[in-house]
Amino acid sequence: MAGNTLYGAGTGASRQHYLYRKGIEWLAWIGMLFCTGVTVFILLMILGYVLYQGASYINWEFLTALPLPAGETGGGIANALVGSAMVVVVATLMAVPIGVGAAIFVNEFPSAQLGRFVRFLAEVLTGVPSIVVGLFAYALVVRPLGSFSGLSGSVAYAFIMIPIILITAHEAFRLVPVSLREASLALGIPKWRTILWVVLPVSSRALLTGVVLAIARALGEAAPMLFTAFGNPFWNLNLKKPIATVPLLIYTYATGPYEDWHRKAWAASFVLLMVVLVTSVLTRVFLRGKSNE
Amino acid sequence: MQGEPQVINRPLGRLLTRASGKLVHPDAQVINLGDRFFYTLTRGLAFCVIFLVILLVLDLFRGSWEAIRQFGLKFLVGTTWDPVARQFGTLPTIVGTIVKAFIALLLAVPISIGSAIFISFYTPKWLRPVISYPIELLAGIPSIIFGLWGLFVMVPVIRVLQVWLKANFGWFPLFNGPAVYGVGVLAGSAILAIMITPIIAAISRDILLTVPRTQIEGMLALGATKWEAIWKVALPYARTGLLGAVILGLGRAIGETMAVTMVGGNSFDLIHSLFDPVHSMASQIASEFAEATYSLYVSSLIYVGLVLFGITIIISLLAQLLLWRLSKGRIAILE
């Protein structure tokens, strides 16, 4: 299209050169299309396979019953669903104050070197392998308390969530116009109230997005649960005791000897995937009105 | 950075004065008691983050101390991992990890940057989300699901490919390995490539969208084709950021645990071909930590964890330095 300006003008050698360039343009287009196609195709394949394997096993019982012992067909993962939810909620309660509080410090008191360092640290922390986080939570909580617990799982999840929340919150605060802050301060409202009553409400949607994304990320992690939340075949609502979580259950079932367990692993993967995908889609829809990128 | 509320503090803040006998930071030097409290509180929370990191590092050092004292830096170049003889060295896993991660990059970088270019420059604006959302969703799939899929669906395909490669190009040393296994360097690299593609693609897209449209339109107006404009203007402009995205993908590939454990083959030997099964550092920890029965063994595994931590931190630092100015917060989200 862009080359059209040259089109009529060229004859002979220049026309040949034009065709050559046009050819390159085509090749590039096809190449890029191919790359995009491959990426989307693989995604659809993985999604499709999990849906296909998992959907056939999903029913009301699977979502509401307790697991049955090995070798018996039926039963469900209700305790793991509740357990995952509890562990993540507590993790969120730990991670949000630290993440958001530190982000306020980083953004609202920007001349402190400390703030910049903390932000940098958070970026680096997102790269810590999740298995290392699990080892850490074991040493920090499980060993001193003398028991595996949902709480230690929450600590591991919180460690994964804090940097994500910190970074997204910081970005959210950055988007709040300075004029809003200045207007508030000009009215004689102290800085801390300006932050709590102006900056936080204005950026609340972006903040929430960050929190939801952090939750979605944590929900899928199996490795940090191995030595913390530990798993439990029964109902347990006590966070000081071992508790079942969905990713760990998938791992146990997938590596077990029974065909039925494998089907349950796929079905649980299906549930997990649905939760993760639905939250991220909802978050996007939610955010849409905000950023027009 | 620009237009931050620090403007407000400046008249007071630049003068470093003494309040209540102590040196006070300009930001903290405020009239309102509530502000003082709020400053202290949020600073405390920020310190929390630093404190956690220090704890983590101390913990890793404490856990691996026995192995560090026993083997020192020789641990990094030792090629024996013998729990019975109490001899530990981890060179093969380090090599395995790095080779897998780099092959994954080799596969993922063209594909992901290609997709990013396609989305940023060849797709009409209304269509962009339709293509890029699914790609970003791919980044949210838990790694254990990648592992399951990889083991049951991808590995058989890789096996056929490997057997064919060996039959036709077996003279090439890299293809002269145990092709029928399926699991191994190539399978591990492939699953890693699939996992890091959406990350690199999404960040690259963001970076490419920051290229000023006027520059590209200028090229087009001069008669360049679109590809020429991209190749000569957009890519050079975004070079640093793209490199940052790639390095971030590398970091993810090196730290990945569950999926690699399931398709990497998990053997403890130095690799000689693309088909050899081999551990990576994370998969070795995941595989053996539960069964490590004496303290030196546990300590050696935590030493592996420490090395892994060190490598990922260095890579992460590098990526952040490159992306520093461009970072839009997505990086963390997509990890």
Place this chain on the structure above:
Amino acid sequence: MKVKGFSIVAAAAVLLLSGAMAMAGCPTKGVKELTGAGATFPYPLYSKMFSEYNKLCNVKVNYQSIGSGGGIRQLQELTVDFGGSVGIMDEKQKAETKAGPVLHIPTVAGAEAIVYNLPGIQRGQLKLTPELLADIYLKKINNWNDNRIKALNSGLKLPDLTIAVVHRSDGSGTTFIFTNYLSKVSQEWKDKVGFATSVNWPGDVGGKGNEGVANSVQQIPGAIGYVELAYAKQNNMAWAQLRNKAGTYVEPSLEGAALAADQPNLPDNMEVMVTDSANSKAYPITGFTWLLVYENQRDEAKADAVANLAWWMIHEGQQYALPLEYAPLKGAALKKAESLVKRIKVNGRPVLN
């Protein structure tokens, strides 16, 4: 304390009167939850047993399969009430416990099958000797058409295929039993490799868990591997006949495992590997799985619960073993297990009786 002690006696008396042969029933001291961890090997059985136990006694026993080594370590650290293991704790591990000596109470025995993937050769058709198996795992025999394999299997058409040796990549009790067997039958294996939950393998593919090994064997033509019997059955895998110590070729079976476990000269502490049994019908790659319990308990109520649970597991619990492919305790092994449970003490006094 006296009252409580009395109530146990009373409960036991009631049980005896009601005709039950068991000496103990449900815990009576208010413990409603127990946590255990360890071997993956008995996990399916334990999950079944504990589910039934919960129905019976309303005590929730949470057993997590984190591996034998993990079970030992968590017991040492006192983060669990009991451990599960298919390996015996060595002297160093015993020295590292936080609460003194640990009892190894056997619960069931299990067998491991040597599985292979050879086109056209069915389950039970391939014969192997211990020496051949050791040499295959030592990578001294590399092809299925090796003369020594051929000589033993004259009726089979063995293909010209490289042997892909598959092993567990994760540390595991399954590996412990298997390498213990190889160490008994091959001096070279013992010297070069030895036995443990994970060893320095001479070669080839590692699979994570039984799942990983089974998958590799099923997918790689020419592969050989070792998995638990339940696993081989569930996945319809081809397994080899193995020559046992008496010279008989036997297929893996529960009967063979039970015979191996029912030896006349079992030690009182039951810390014994029953691989390579001398019984002519026994299957040689067999091992016990143990509950690991501190002999001297600290918490009276917990001790009561653990002891009662252990007692139930080696008696009523045994009925769930066979359907799930485990060999129940018999004869001498059962007697010795009983006396081990009776050794569980609180403040120097036995909990049961």
